[in-house]
Amino acid sequence: MDFSALNRFAPVYPIHSAILNTILWAERDFVTIMRITPITRGRKPATDIAGAMAERIIGQPAAMQGIVPFIRMHQAGLGPEGRPAGVFLLLGPTGTGKTRTVEALAEVLHGTPRHLLRVDCGEFQMDHEVAKLIGAPPGYLGHRETHPILTQQRILAVTSERSPLSLLLFDEIEKAAPSMTRILLGILDKGTLRLGDNSNVNFERTLIFLTSNLGTRQMMKELNPSFGFPLGHSVPAADLSRKLEKIATNAVRRRFAPEFVNRIDTIITYQPLTTEALAEILEIELANLKRLVDSRLGPRAFSLDLARGARAFLLSRGASPEFGARELKRTIQRLIIQPVVELLADGKVPGGSVVRAEAAGDGLKLRVARRSHQLRPAC
Numbered sequence: 001m002d003f004s005a006l007n008r009f010a011p012v013y014p015i016h017s018a019i020l021n022t023i024l025w026a027e028r029d030f031v032t033i034m035r036i037t038p039i040t041r042g043r044k045p046a047t048d049i050a051g052a053m054a055e056r057i058i059g060q061p062a063a064m065q066g067i068v069p070f071i072r073m074h075q076a077g078l079g080p081e082g083r084p085a086g087v088f089l090l091l092g093p094t095g096t097g098k099t100r101t102v103e104a105l106a107e108v109l110h111g112t113p114r115h116l117l118r119v120d121c122g123e124f125q126m127d128h129e130v131a132k133l134i135g136a137p138p139g140y141l142g143h144r145e146t147h148p149i150l151t152q153q154r155i156l157a158v159t160s161e162r163s164p165l166s167l168l169l170f171d172e173i174e175k176a177a178p179s180m181t182r183i184l185l186g187i188l189d190k191g192t193l194r195l196g197d198n199s200n201v202n203f204e205r206t207l208i209f210l211t212s213n214l215g216t217r218q219m220m221k222e223l224n225p226s227f228g229f230p231l232g233h234s235v236p237a238a239d240l241s242r243k244l245e246k247i248a249t250n251a252v253r254r255r256f257a258p259e260f261v262n263r264i265d266t267i268i269t270y271q272p273l274t275t276e277a278l279a280e281i282l283e284i285e286l287a288n289l290k291r292l293v294d295s296r297l298g299p300r301a302f303s304l305d306l307a308r309g310a311r312a313f314l315l316s317r318g319a320s321p322e323f324g325a326r327e328l329k330r331t332i333q334r335l336i337i338q339p340v341v342e343l344l345a346d347g348k349v350p351g352g353s354v355v356r357a358e359a360a361g362d363g364l365k366l367r368v369a370r371r372s373h374q375l376r377p378a379c
């Protein structure tokens, strides 16, 4: 089959490698090639990506500034050769948006948070466990049974018609066994990986994210109220940000060899969330809840109305320097979702009604109305 026709399209429509592979394997004709055109239609310019990310990840501008330029470079066709499209190390306190950043990027680039390949390094704490990652070499016990995680097929499976970039997340790398760190070093260095069966995986169209909790304990000493951190602080002081950054990078340098650290393009330290950031995250969570209710309950859907006092109460209960937005999410679950679910189970929330939450004493009070002006106490 003559593929010269593809070259004519390449500068105008950068061809999605997954589809190109399909074409090569299937040896289809020109009809298949014509289907390449719509692939570029959904592609977002990098400026849109920055905006869409800022709507999802609150209060971490350094993260956006560190990541988006690499997407821009790739889209311009000027991504690095012979190495991954970008390597980022995300550090900082728990629940500040490190993992969420990669999920949000998958949403923005590919339309779903599931389009990312996630490796939980906690599952690779023993040296022999790397076989799960790259497969056992031929002749070794279990060669046929192991299905490596990092295959080219899997990397391509998390791309989409919108973008050929795949996202690979190594979560909590400080837990990885030394043999896994060596494998990672090879990937970061050459942008390729040789699997147990001798096939090669290419990462040139992959953004690699490493997250780590290194330095968290020491950061907590800086952040914990009993050590002088003002809970419900408004803006993290610039010197506090710098201190956290220093703690995190020092911890990384102590744990990883210089050649590993040197192959990381950008080290980003996530900042503790301010009260304003948590308030925005609360709105995002409420919007998510509304979407869930509308999509799951259909005609039984109700609307949720939170008074200003109820929002303030959730924020005061959900503010935690130790657990970040996780504590806020848990608080929403405990004080809003669970009580509403109980009302639903008791048949007290007819479809189309309004559940209004108000602060009352040391808690929240929920009232249900068929229409917004007919509120009656529910619990």
Ligand SMILES: Nc1ncnc2c1ncn2[C@@H]1O[C@H](COP(=O)(O)OP(=O)(O)O)[C@@H](O)[C@H]1O
Pocket: 056, 057, 058, 059, 060, 093, 094, 095, 096, 097, 098, 099, 100, 101, 211, 270, 281, 324, 325, 326, 329
């Ligand atoms: N900066 C943020 N912007 C928006 N949501 C956030 C942010 N930080 C945390 N969250 C919320 O809290 C949850 C937990 O955050 P996560 O990213 O998993 O924390 P970690 O930094 O420990 O990886 C996320 O799923 C998200 O809903």
Ligand SMILES: [Mg+2]
Pocket: 098, 099, 100, 171, 211
């Ligand atoms: Mg995480």
